[in-house]
Amino acid sequence: MSSTTTNIRLxxxxxxxxxxxxxxxxxxLLEAGYDVKKSEVHGMxxxxxxxxxxxxxxxxxxxxxxxxxLTDILLAFEHMEALRYLPSVKPGxxxxxxxxxxxxxxxxxxxxEYPADINEQLAGRAWRVISFDALMLAKxxxxxxxxNICLLGALSRFLDIDASVWEAxxxxxxxxxxxxANLKAFALGRxxxxx
Amino acid sequence: xxCLPASELVRVxxxxxxxxxxxxxxxxxxxxxxxxxxxxxxxxxxxGVRVAAGYPGTPSTEILENIVNYESIYAEWSPNExxxxxxxxxxxxxxxxxxxxxxxxxxxxxxxxxxxxxxxxVNAGLxxxxxxxxxxxxxxxxxxxxxxxxxxxIPMLEPSDSQEAKDFTVRAFEISEQYDTPVLLRTTTxxxxxxxxxxxxxxxxxPIRKFEPDPxxxxxxxxxxxxxxxxxxxxxxxxxxxxxxxxxxxxxxxxTSIGVVTSGxxxxxxxxxxxxxxxxxLGMTYPLPEQRIRDFxxxxxxxxxxxxxxxxxxxxxxxxxISVIGKDRFPxxxxxxxxxxxxxxxxxxTASSVxxxxxxxxxxxxxxxCPHRGFFHVLRKLKAIVTGxxxxxxxxxxxxxxxxxxxxxxxxxxxxxxGMKRAQPSDDTRPVVAVIGDSTxxxxxxxxxxxxxxxxxxxxxxxxxxxTTAMTGGQDHPASGKTLRGQDTxxxxxxxxxxxxxxxxxxxxDPYDLEAVERSLKYATQLSKPSVVITSRSCMLKTKQRPAPxxxxxxxxxxxxxxxxxxxxxxxxxxxKEGKLEPHINPTLCRGCGVCIQVCRVGAIGRKQE
Numbered sequence: 158m159s160s161t162t163t164n165i166r167l168x169x170x171x172x173x174x175x176x177x178x179x180x181x182x183x184x185x186l187l188e189a190g191y192d193v194k195k196s197e198v199h200g201m202x203x204x205x206x207x208x209x210x211x212x213x214x215x216x217x218x219x220x221x222x223x224x225x226x227l228t229d230i231l232l233a234f235e236h237m238e239a240l241r242y243l244p245s246v247k248p249g250x251x252x253x254x255x256x257x258x259x260x261x262x263x264x265x266x267x268x269x270e271y272p273a274d275i276n277e278q279l280a281g282r283a284w285r286v287i288s289f290d291a292l293m294l295a296k297x298x299x300x301x302x303x304x305n306i307c308l309l310g311a312l313s314r315f316l317d318i319d320a321s322v323w324e325a326x327x328x329x330x331x332x333x334x335x336x337x338a339n340l341k342a343f344a345l346g347r348x349x350x351x352x
Numbered sequence: 353x354x355c356l357p358a359s360e361l362v363r364v365x366x367x368x369x370x371x372x373x374x375x376x377x378x379x380x381x382x383x384x385x386x387x388x389x390x391x392x393x394x395x396x397x398x399x400g401v402r403v404a405a406g407y408p409g410t411p412s413t414e415i416l417e418n419i420v421n422y423e424s425i426y427a428e429w430s431p432n433e434x435x436x437x438x439x440x441x442x443x444x445x446x447x448x449x450x451x452x453x454x455x456x457x458x459x460x461x462x463x464x465x466x467x468x469x470x471x472x473x474v475n476a477g478l479x480x481x482x483x484x485x486x487x488x489x490x491x492x493x494x495x496x497x498x499x500x501x502x503x504x505x506i507p508m509l510e511p512s513d514s515q516e517a518k519d520f521t522v523r524a525f526e527i528s529e530q531y532d533t534p535v536l537l538r539t540t541t542x543x544x545x546x547x548x549x550x551x552x553x554x555x556x557x558x559p560i561r562k563f564e565p566d567p568x569x570x571x572x573x574x575x576x577x578x579x580x581x582x583x584x585x586x587x588x589x590x591x592x593x594x595x596x597x598x599x600x601x602x603x604x605x606x607x608t609s610i611g612v613v614t615s616g617x618x619x620x621x622x623x624x625x626x627x628x629x630x631x632x633x634l635g636m637t638y639p640l641p642e643q644r645i646r647d648f649x650x651x652x653x654x655x656x657x658x659x660x661x662x663x664x665x666x667x668x669x670x671x672x673x674i675s676v677i678g679k680d681r682f683p684x685x686x687x688x689x690x691x692x693x694x695x696x697x698x699x700x701x702t703a704s705s706v707x708x709x710x711x712x713x714x715x716x717x718x719x720x721x722c723p724h725r726g727f728f729h730v731l732r733k734l735k736a737i738v739t740g741x742x743x744x745x746x747x748x749x750x751x752x753x754x755x756x757x758x759x760x761x762x763x764x765x766x767x768x769x770x771g772m773k774r775a776q777p778s779d780d781t782r783p784v785v786a787v788i789g790d791s792t793x794x795x796x797x798x799x800x801x802x803x804x805x806x807x808x809x810x811x812x813x814x815x816x817x818x819x820t821t822a823m824t825g826g827q828d829h830p831a832s833g834k835t836l837r838g839q840d841t842x843x844x845x846x847x848x849x850x851x852x853x854x855x856x857x858x859x860x861x862d863p864y865d866l867e868a869v870e871r872s873l874k875y876a877t878q879l880s881k882p883s884v885v886i887t888s889r890s891c892m893l894k895t896k897q898r899p900a901p902x903x904x905x906x907x908x909x910x911x912x913x914x915x916x917x918x919x920x921x922x923x924x925x926x927x928x929k930e931g932k933l934e935p936h937i938n939p940t941l942c943r944g945c946g947v948c949i950q951v952c953r954v955g956a957i958g959r960k961q962e
Contacts, residue, residue: 170714183547187385194513195385196546198489205921206716220624221513221546221617224690225701241711261714265924266752266916267933269712278709301940 162215164223165312168242169234170259171208174305177330178232179210181309185326186214189318196221207238231283232312234291234304235259236275243282252283253311253350255291255304287311287350294345300335303342310346382552388543391514391550392453392481393418395521399477400558401425402448405436407795408824409455410490411544412483416453417827420837424555429827429836432762432795433458437465437480441534444478445570447561449525456484456497457761461796463500466534470504471580472570473532473587476561477525481537483544486660487687490823492742492761494685496661501536501638505584507591508536508638509600510616514548520635522556523600531587531594536638540660542617542687592639600635603648610697611652613645613665613676618658621693640668649674656681658696660688718747720922721943723863723889724816728753729918729951730869731814734877736783737772741765741797743789744822752919762792766800769811783877786813791821791829794844798853804882805854812876812883815846816863818891826894850884863887866950892943899944900960904935908956911935915948915957923948 165182169175179195186193197210211223223245230251233239239254246252254275263269272278279286289311295304306327313323323343331339386394392415396404404427406416419427430436433454440452454462459482466480482500485491501508509524511517517539524535568576595601607628614622615634622631632648634640649655649669657666657678666678681696682688691701718725728748731738732755740746740756741764749756758768769786776784788797793815804811821827828834833843850858857879859872869887876883890897906928915923915935922941928934937948937957949957 171716183385187383187549192549193385194546194548196542198541198545205714205719207714218548219620219627220690221542221548221620222689224624224694226691237711238714240709241714243709260924260926261712262717262919262921263712263714265921265926267913267925272709272711 162213162218163230164228165212165230165232166209166223166228166242166245167212167232167234168207168209168238169255170238171205173208173234173259174302175208175210175234178305178309179212181306181326181330182212182312184330185318185322186212186316188322188326192216192218194218194221207241209242230312230315232308234308236288237261237272239279240272240275243279246283248282249284250282251315252279252286252288253308254279254286254288255308256288257290257292257304289349291346294349295342298338298342298345300338300342303335303339306339307342307346310343310348311350313343313347314350384550384552385547386514386518386550387414387545387547388511388514388517388539389414389545390418391517392451392521392537392539393421394550394552395518396451396479397422397425398518398553398555399522399525400449400556401451401525402560403440403443403450404428404453405430405439405450406453407431407433407436407458408791408821408827409458409483410824411485411539411541412453412455412458412481413824413827414544415451415481415483416836419451427836429829431830433462434464437462437469440478440480441465441469441472441474444474444476444534445472446563447476449477449558451479451481451521453481454483455491456482456495457491457493458482459497459500461762466500467504468572468577469534470506470584471572471577473580473583474528474534475563476558477528478534479521479524479528479537480534481539484538484540484661486540489541492759494661496664497536497538498637498664499662501538504534504536505588506534506536506638507531507595507636508538509635510538510637511543511635512616512619512633513543514546514550516635517543518550520600527594531591533587538616538637540617546617588639592642595636595639595641596643598636601641601644602633602635603644604631604633606630608651609653610656611648611654612656612658613648613669614658615665616660618660618688618693621688621690622658624690625694625699626697634665637665640665642672645669645672646674649676656697658682658688658693661685715750716747717750717919717921718744719892719943720920720941721892721945723818723887723892723945724748725753725918725920726866726945726947726950727814727816727863727869727887728755729947730866730873731755731785731787733870734783734785734873736785736877737776739765739768739772739784739786741786741788741792742823743792743816745787745789745816748787750919752917756787763788763796763800766797766804766813769813770800770804770807770809773809773811784811785873785877786811788813788815789822790815790817790819790831790846791827793846794830798849801850801855801882801884802853808881810880810882812873812885814873815884815886817846817886817888818894820891820894822891822893826891846886847884850886855882855884857881857883858886859884860886860888863889864945864947866947892945899946901937901939901942901944902946902949902957902959903937903939905956905958906934906936908954909934910954910956912953914953915951918948918951920948
């Protein structure tokens with residue numbers, strides 16, 4: 158499998174702004190000069206089900222979907238979803254997880270338990286785990302809907318993309334649509350990653 | 353700026369080495385990241401298309417949603433795919449380049465005009481986009497629509513990324529006009545919804561060709577059609593010559609011990625896992641370039657065909673007497689993927705070293721506040737035979753609602769109910785109820801309703817009217833009162849329509865009012881003639897109304913779990929401080945529909961005061 162391609166998987170629950178986040182990420186990568194492909198599924202999956210979007214970049218990208226087990230960075234918008242997609246992360250990969258919980262029907266109905274030791278399990282596989290409460294940071298930024306951009310901020314610490322590119326791309330997308338909150342959420346997310 | 357940890361990610365995620373030399377497009381700043389659907393819309397614009405029509409269906413929907421960005425194109429949602437195809441054909445005969453879009457099963461609906469449009473040919477170009485859904489991400493089957501090209505005897509192009517989706521759309525119009533034929537542009541979910549880099553061009557100026565009457569060509573009575581069938585066969589001969597030389601097909605020579613014939617998204621997977629192999633990449637897959645396949649096969653040691661779904665290419669190649677490895681290695685069911693293709697070539701697949709832990713499943717559910725929820729809760733009590741249809745409400749089959757017995761295709765609920773009723777033994781007194789959405793009813797439910805009245809079959813037809821085509825993302829339709837471009841238009845009046853076709857009992861209820869729903873259903877299902885119950889309430893995703901959220905008074909709650917039978921994502925059953933399981937309502941999810949208030953027998957659920 159081609160090794161010059163970097164694989165980022167965004168995963169979470171329908172309605173969390175995952176597709177918008179992967180758009181912004183792809184636009185930034187394109188602007189930074191990479192070949193980019195992204196893939197996701199619309200339709201029935203969006204009705205409160207699990208949603209994922211694959212973003213791949215490098216010199217020349219072929220498959221739009223990430224070959225199983227080759228995810229370099231998993232960006233999980235919901236804590237349990239990080240666990241669901243953990244097997245797709247390659248040994249030595251990075252997991253960035255929002256600690257927010259969105260309970261699935263199986264849990265709300267009392268038929269299943271929400272997993273308790275998520276961060277421990279993540280650490281068992283990934284080279285590095287960054288786990289924080291993006292909902293809290295998004296609230297601090299002024300909009301609960303900016304969770305997705307907050308998580309992108311954390312992801313940006315691992316990508317070679319100039320701050321000016323991120324700012325340009327975010328400005329294009331959110332001008333007149335809560336730009337200030339999104340820029341702030343991005344900065345807070347970026348700050349959530351320790352050195 | 354760069355805070356990369358010392359890992360191999362530094363190599364892969366950074367550095368100018370991985371960056372692509374931009375080319376002319378990037379310098380001109382005309383390079384964009386487009387989904388296949390955005391690219392097809394752009395291709396139509398660049399090809400000078402004047403008319404576009406379609407019916408929403410995953411994964412095709414966004415083509416028309418993006419075409420409205422181009423003012424020069426008249427674009428419409430048609431009531432169904434057959435009408436959409438006829439509109440596009442009419443426009444093409446009228447001299448305007450025309451595009452028609454639909455999902456794979458939509459082509460079944462449009463097949464009647466399609467197969468004869470092959471005989472009439474076109475005047476200006478006509479391109480049909482069939483967006484197939486291998487893996488059935490959001491479909492009831494995974495039929496392989498490449499067969500339609502052979503069936504209708506029309507040329508077919510298969511793009512493998514967004515750039516090709518745009519370019520092939522333009523090429524399809526050229527082929528359509530050059531060979532006087534509709535052209536099938538066949539895509540799959542990963543091409544439609546995958547995004548990749550596209551270079552934009554300026555639109556072409558394509559004048560309208562005047563319509564000159566030509567009954568021998570356009571009026572398909574038997575005497576004319578017999579001659580046109582000869583023309584179709586003659587055209588196939590010319591297309592077989594064209595396909596041998598077109599640059600839509602190309603050979604990428606590499607190691608000749610393995611040669612792969614492939615097309616569409618499968619090409620990308622082959623390049624991903626076997627970058628060194630020789631590849632015959634087919635952009636035009638009907639008719640096939642026999643000589644080029646023979647030449648390629650002769651120069652490689654082992655010939656493989658990698659294609660999703662049916663052995664379409666494989667069967668044709670075998671018929672040429674060429675031995676080939678195909679479906680015995682690459683499955684005919686489901687989507688292909690890099691790892692499935694790798695496995696087919698016997699390559700090592702990266703195996704996951706972590707045991708998968710038990711992560712609770714998260715299947716799709718009806719949204720909080722969805723008007724369908726209360727309806728199904730009541731319908732369940734009737735213990736009826738429920739024939740279902742295609743839409744969000746098909747989720748009514750899943751636990752905890754579990755109130756649907758059939759789902760086949762668009763509009764089938766009504767015909768299925770009529771047949772079910774006719775087959776029912778006299779000692780089986782269960783009412784027979786059809787459940788269909790507003791958009792689906794307009795698409796192909798009306799004729800079924802006419803049958804119910806015409807033959808006086810005592811079934812109850814429930815039209816769940818949420819004023820949108822919800823499952824595909826909320827598209828307008830004739831009963832929503834808006835056009836594709838969002839302009840106000842006449843709103844088809846469903847109760848009047850039902851009465852006009854002869855239904856005497858038409859009941860309209862608010863699905864948030866469970867008592868009214870129950871009363872209506874009980875009345876309607878006891879009649880000895882056909883009846884219609886229309887539940888009228890906007891899709892929760894379309895309405896801005898937000899009544900105050902509701903809450904559970906845990907002092908009153910007995911923990912009976914009846915509210916959980918609604919399957920509302922906002923109702924959470926969690927352990928409290930004393931370790932006792934009790935419900936509470938997540939205020940950020942609750943849309944205040946109040947259905948759970950009506951379901952609770954002890955009055956433990958109330959509405960917060962504003």
